[in-house]
Amino acid sequence: MALLIGLLIAAAVFLALMPGGPAPTGRALFDRVPADTGDRLLWLLPAGAFAGILLLTGSWITALISLPAGFLLRRTLRDALARREAQALRDHLQEALLSLATSLKAGQSLPHALQRCAVEMRRLHPRGGRLIEEIELAAREVELGTPVDEALLSLRERVALEEMAAMVDALVTTRRRGGNIVEVMGNVSQMVADRLAVEREIQVLTAQKRTEAAILAVIPLGIYLVVRITNPAYLGVFHATRWGQVALGLILLTVAGGYWMARRIASIEM
Secondary structure (H helix, E strand, O other): OHHHHHHHHHHHHHHHHOOOOOOOOOOOOEOOEOHHHHHHHHHHHHHHHHHHHHHHHOOHHHHHHOHHHHHHHHHHHHHHHHHHHHHHHHHHHHHHHHHHHHHHHOOOOHHHHHHHHHHHHHHHOOOOOHHHHHHHHHHHHHHOOOOHHHHHHHHHHHOOOHHHHHHHHHHHHHHHHOOOHHHHHHHHHHHHHHHHHHHHHHHHHHHHHHHHHHHHHHHHHHHHHHHHHHOHHHHOHHHHOHHHHHHHHHHHHHHHHHHHHHHHHHOOOO
């Protein structure tokens, strides 16, 4: 029983701590895991949920009816991973913009500023990161003779962030048509900083709702598991009759749908 209570508490904490806040606008990526591999791993969630419910209830009918709950869990987890990576990318992008702006204010050219940014980002984050690797790739392309505008446009295609697209478009337009590139970098850096501040504020404001959704999702499952272990005969109607199996499947599906809907409500578009 103590183990069961511990598992329920761990499940509630996991569901509550999944990243929330603004919904991601780019495609879902996984830190240091290829996108195709991450998609295949996530597709195992519906199958795992089906197998778990089948083993727990012993009913194919209940498992089939509650199967969509696995797909809802997969989508929720995929969105949470996408939010986590987008947040990490924006944090690194803010540091990269500060490095570029500092180098440009010191009088360095954009190619040299890009190379210096790659070195400083690697020094700040020895373990690396997706954005750091992409900046290093762009710096190597410039070093090998690729025009800096072309390297920046390729960087924008590889990193699906609105802030990255705004930075690259501003830099390329300023270089081609003339303008104060230092001022442009300062404006873009301030825009990214303001967006990060708003995202963190949204996460704080929606933290309570995410916690409530996790608790409300775990409580019915916890009650079912406790009664199932302590007094199986009390839930016999849900396992011995076909209509009981259908009702149990609908209950599990409703719980999963409620948690997914609460997460969607707490995901604020920016």
